[in-house]
Amino acid sequence: MSQLFTHPLHWYVAGPLIGLVVPALLLIGNKPFGISSNFTHICAAIAPDRVSFIGHEWKQRGGWNLVFLAGILVGAVAAWQLAPPRHLSLSPATVAALHRLGLTDFSGLAPREVFAWSSLLTFKGFASIVVGGFLVGFGTAYAGGCTSGHAIAGLADLQPASLLAVCGFFAGGLAATYVLLPLIFR
Amino acid sequence: MTLVPYFLLGGLFGFVLVEAEVVSWFRIQEMFRFDAFHMYGIIGAAVVTAALSLLIIKRLAVRGSDGRPLGLAPKTLGTGIRYVAGGSLFGLGWALTGACPGPLVALVGAGVPVMAVAILSALAGTMTYWTLRPRLPH
Numbered sequence: 001m002s003q004l005f006t007h008p009l010h011w012y013v014a015g016p017l018i019g020l021v022v023p024a025l026l027l028i029g030n031k032p033f034g035i036s037s038n039f040t041h042i043c044a045a046i047a048p049d050r051v052s053f054i055g056h057e058w059k060q061r062g063g064w065n066l067v068f069l070a071g072i073l074v075g076a077v078a079a080w081q082l083a084p085p086r087h088l089s090l091s092p093a094t095v096a097a098l099h100r101l102g103l104t105d106f107s108g109l110a111p112r113e114v115f116a117w118s119s120l121l122t123f124k125g126f127a128s129i130v131v132g133g134f135l136v137g138f139g140t141a142y143a144g145g146c147t148s149g150h151a152i153a154g155l156a157d158l159q160p161a162s163l164l165a166v167c168g169f170f171a172g173g174l175a176a177t178y179v180l181l182p183l184i185f186r
Numbered sequence: 187m188t189l190v191p192y193f194l195l196g197g198l199f200g201f202v203l204v205e206a207e208v209v210s211w212f213r214i215q216e217m218f219r220f221d222a223f224h225m226y227g228i229i230g231a232a233v234v235t236a237a238l239s240l241l242i243i244k245r246l247a248v249r250g251s252d253g254r255p256l257g258l259a260p261k262t263l264g265t266g267i268r269y270v271a272g273g274s275l276f277g278l279g280w281a282l283t284g285a286c287p288g289p290l291v292a293l294v295g296a297g298v299p300v301m302a303v304a305i306l307s308a309l310a311g312t313m314t315y316w317t318l319r320p321r322l323p324h
Contacts, residue, residue, distance in 0.1 A: 007205070007207065008205065008206050008207035008213075008224065009202065009205040009206040009207075010206075011206070011223070011224050011225075011227030011228045011231060012227065012231055013206075014202050014205070014206035014208070014228050014231075015227060015228040015229070015230065015231025015232045015234075015235065016231050016232070016235040017198070017202050018199065018202060018203075018228065018231075018232040018235075019231060019232035019233065019234065019235025019236040019239070020235055020236075020239065021195060021198075021199055021236075022235075022236035022239060022240065023236070023239035023240065023242075023243060024195055025192075025195065026243060026248075026250075026256040026257065026258075027248070027256065028191045028192065028195070029191075029192075029250070029251075030250040030252075030254065030256050030257075031192075032258050032259065033236075035286070035287040035288040035291075036286075036287045038287070039287065039308055039309055039311075039312040040312055040316070042309055042312075043309060043312050043313045043316060047313065047316075053316065063189065064189055064192045065192075067189040067192045067193050067196065068192045068193070068195060068196035068199075069196060069288075069291055070193060070196065071192065071193040071194065071195065071196020071197040071198075071199070071200060072196045072197070072199055072200035072203070072288055072291050072292055073200060073291050073292065073294060073295045074193075074196075074197050074200065074295070075196065075197035075198060075199060075200025075201035075202075075203075075204075075292070076200040076201070076203065076204045076209070076291070076292035076293070076294075076295040076296045077295035077296070078197070078200075078201055079200070079201045079203075079204035079205050079296065080204060080295060080296040080297055083205065084204075084296070084297065085204065085205065085207050085210075088207055088210060088212055088213070090212050090213075090216060090222075091216050091219075091221035091222045093219065093221040094212065094215055094216045094219050094221040094222070097215075097219060097221075098212075098215065106212065108297060108298070109204075109207070109209055109210040109211065109212070109293065109296060109297060109298060110210065110211035110212070110284055110285075110293065110298050110301075111211060111212070114211075115211065115284075115298050115300055115301070116300060117299075117300050119300075120300060120303060127282065128282050128283060128284075129283065129300060129301070129303050129304045129307070130303065130304070130307045131279075131282065131307075132278075132279045132281075132282030132283035132304060132307075133279065133283055133290070133303065133304030133305065133306070133307030133308045133311065134279070134307045134308065134310055134311040134314075135275050135276065135278045135279030135282065135311060136276055136279035136280065136283060136285075136286065136287060136290065136304070136308045136311065137279075137307065137308030137309055137310065137311025137312040137313075137314075137315070138272075138275055138276075138279075138311035138312065138314055138315050139272050139273065139274070139275030139276025139277070139278070139279055139311070140272070140276045140286075140287060140308075140312070141272070141311070141312040141315035141316065142268055142271060142272025142275060142276075142315050142322065143268060143269050143271075143272030143273045143275075143276055144261065144268065144269070144272070145261075146276060146286050146287050146288075147229075147280075147286040147287075147288070148286070148287075148288060150269075150273070151229060151233070152229065152232050152233055152236055153236060153258055154258075154261065155233045155237075156232075156233050156234075156235075156236035156237035156239075156240055157236075157237070157240055157257075157258045157260075158237075159258075159260060159261050160263055161261040161262070161263045161266070161269050162261065162269075164263075164266050164269035164270055164273065165269040165270075165272070165273040166273065167270070167273065168269060168270045168271070168272065168273020168274040168275075168276070168277055169273050169274075169276060169277040169280060170218075170277060171273075171274050171277055172273065172274035172275060172276060172277020172278040172279075172280065172281070173214075173217075173218045173277040173278070173280050173281040174218055174277075174281075175274075175277070175278060175281075176218075176277065176278045176279075176280075176281035176282050177215065177218040177219060177281050180278070180281075180282065181281070181282075184282075
């Protein structure tokens with residue numbers, strides 16, 4: 001089945017398909033595209049401290065989105081079973097830069113030297129997975145959106161708040177890439 | 187109201203995220219190092235497609251089953267601090283994990299199960315935000 005796909009799926013196929021999720025959600029039920037609000041819905045559902053979430057009717061507001069999220073997981077499993085992108089053809093410049101950071105294994109979707117159960121309690125594993133994950137959850141809740149809600153839906157709707165947020169995304173991403181990764185990986 | 191269409195649409199989205207390698211830590215590094223066009227092409231094409239779709243929906247004044255016009259609610263700009271500060275903190279996390287929220291979930295099913303820990307950590311981060319919210323500038 002793998003030979004049915006050339007990896008990666010071309011940007012000019014993937015980009016429009018992702019963009020069409022925005023009108024599709026509106027046409028299905030006038031819902032806004034945005035993944036990170038699911039974190040808030042889940043927190044509201046399980047929070048020991050419900051005070052912060054009073055008035056957040058997570059089932060009514062987020063039920064559809066949690067179902068969408070479950071779909072993402074199932075779609076990803078299907079992709080990984082049917083036609084897994086196991087060996088990425090990466091830019092030589094990126095490979096060289098990551099080599100200098102000490103990475104040697106470039107197979108799979110994320111570096112195995114970092115994103116493995118056995119690395120969870122190493123410094124680089126903990127910083128990448130636990131600290132990184134925390135920042136994703138804190139930052140998206142604070143900014144009121146992530147790549148889907150701000151960078152795709154918000155920018156497409158010409159919302160100034162989303163443009164500010166996307167500038168923040170890149171400022172943070174560049175700082176982590178050029179300042180934090182060299183500190184963490186060596 | 188049935189939730190099946192949301193599930194199918196999410197499935198398509200997750201499938202595309204994996205096949206286009208958007209979920210890859212390596213592709214995110216290529217993007218932040220400006221070494222490849224791939225991610226910029228995807229985000230750019232997605233924004234243009236979504237923008238044209240929104241324009242058409244507005245032009246045709248399409249309404250939902252409840253009679254309200256279809257569209258996205260405008261986000262309150264305020265001082266903008268929450269977008270810059272929150273956005274930058276998310277950006278740090280985006281580069282560290284190599285994934286934004288959708289891909290974090292996709293990766294659990296695409297050969298990187300340890301990302302489940304990153305999701306739990308993200309939930310802790312979101313919980314922390316809602317706890318600190320009254321004391322944070324917005």
